[in-house]
Amino acid sequence: MLSFRAASTEAVAALVDRVEGSATVADDLFAVAANLRSEGALRRFATDFALPSEAKVGLVSELYDGKVDAATLELLKDAVSRRWTRSRDLADALEYVGVVAAVRSSRNSADQVVDELFAVRTLVNDSADLRNALSDHARSASDKAALVDSLLDGKALPATILLVKQALTGSHRSVAVALEEFEKVAADVHDRDVATVWVAQPLSDDEARRLSEALTAQYGRPVHLNVVVDPDVIGGVKVEIGGDVIDGTIASRLDAARRKLAG
Known part of the structure; x- marks a missing residue:
């Protein structure tokens, strides 16, 4: 979702490990993230590694105790106690962890x-x-x-x-x-990647299964397919996953042939 570096990467991983599935916590974290983005002085204070953790935890308690869920407050205390590579990373991290909390609140869905x-x-x-x-x-x-x-x-x-x-x-x-x-x-x-798949006609269940299995074997973990039906594809399949594009469509081959002829 976001590119964190160095200390911020470790801090985000630790917060994700402890956050539970809760829509309330997610909503709280989104609100605090917005607050930090709009209040530069608060953001800088909360991420100043030169300040003692006790001071930052005390401020968080003063500001948010009774205004957010108890589980959210504990996460915030943990967050400000950690080191952040950039000041803005804290707000971005809280939003990220909030998304995780929201998704986990859906349980197996x-x-x-x-x-x-x-x-x-x-x-x-x-x-x-x-x-x-x-x-x-x-x-x-x-x-x-x-x-x-x-x-x-x-x-x-x-x-x-x-x-x-x-x-x-x-x-x-x-x-x-x-x-x-x-x-x-x-x-x-849920330890999956997402692939967007463009096809001329909807995939059958068997076709989707075989494509998912092939991508899983190639990328090393299960792949969730988002299928886009696009008549311009003509035939074949185009897959975008991460930064990779696998274009096996007839349209792309025709375009390549046209460019070769024009060149």
């Missing part, structure tokens, strides 16, 4: 969370009106959240709805980018 986030991302990418409504700075956060509720209430898991609302906060370049990053975290929580 992490795959469904990935599918639902992908479906919402596809809808956002395909609908300019929806994309503009969700990114409109003139609309209040509560108005955008109500729009998400109207679209997803009763149609998606609570964890998915919580993550879609978090995607609206502007912590990523766009709503679609945030949703894609959250998909990856949701898959990673």
Whole structure:
């Protein structure tokens, strides 16, 4: 989801190890992350390694005791006691851990969370009106959240709805980018990678199984497939996983042939 370095990587891993599945904790962590991003002095104080941990823990307790869940407060105390490579890493880490907490709150439905986030991302990418409504700075956060509720209430898991609302906060370049990053975290929580697959026609269950098995063998851990049906593919399969693109479509071969002839 985010690129952490050195000490921050270790700090994030430790926080992820201890966070439990809880929508309440996730919501708390998202709120504190937003608070840290908007309050530079607080962010710098909380990540100043030269200050004693007791002082930072004391400030966190003073600010958040009674305002967040007890489990959240313990995580925050742990977080400010750790070393961070960059000041901004703390807020990014708390959001990341919040995403993990939200996904874990879905228990054994992490795959469904990935599918639902992908479906919402596809809808956002395909609908300019929806994309503009969700990114409109003139609309209040509560108005955008109500729009998400109207679209997803009763149609998606609570964890998915919580993550879609978090995607609206502007912590990523766009709503679609945030949703894609959250998909990856949701898959990673259950030790999976995510592959986006473009095909001309829907894959059968057997085709999807065989493709997933082949990618699993190649990448060393289970792969969750997000399938996009695109008539422009003509035939074959295009797969994007991590930074790799495997393009075996007829369209790509025709394009290559045209370029060769033109050259």
